[in-house]
Amino acid sequence: MKTRLIVLLFLALFCVAAQPLHKTRGVDVNKDGKADVVYHHDGENINKIEADTNYNGKNDVTVHVENGKFKKAEIDTDHDGVVDKRIDNQAQFKQWVNENRPDFNDSLGWDDYSRKIDKVFWKPGGKD
Secondary structure (H helix, E strand, C coil): CHHHHHHHHHHHHHHHHCCCCCEEEEECCCCCCCCCEEEEECCCEEEEEEECCCCCCCCCEEEEEECCEEEEEEECCCCCCCCCEEECCHHHHHHHHHHHCHHHHHHHCCCCCCCEHHHHCCCCCCCC
């Protein structure tokens, strides 16, 4: 009986420890009830952002973040499922968002990608 209890405790601890550190949070830019921007994070820091900028249900922008810094963006500008634009400069990406998808400025066109996930979703007077 004691051995069985120890094995069960070990399995329970293993299952808790095996939970993935990768999490996501989404933003509904056009307020249709579906997330248009998804932030991938480790529970605290953002490491990738994916966005559906033409609202067709398929991601067409991926922003890679490394150590809180913009690394690169990959964009499918003609929405055919193939990346056809790569931007390695944060200022250029911010300019692209502003010129091509200004409705995504708040969710993609940041100056600082080291934002903690709780700061991205914080609203004045809110708990989230």
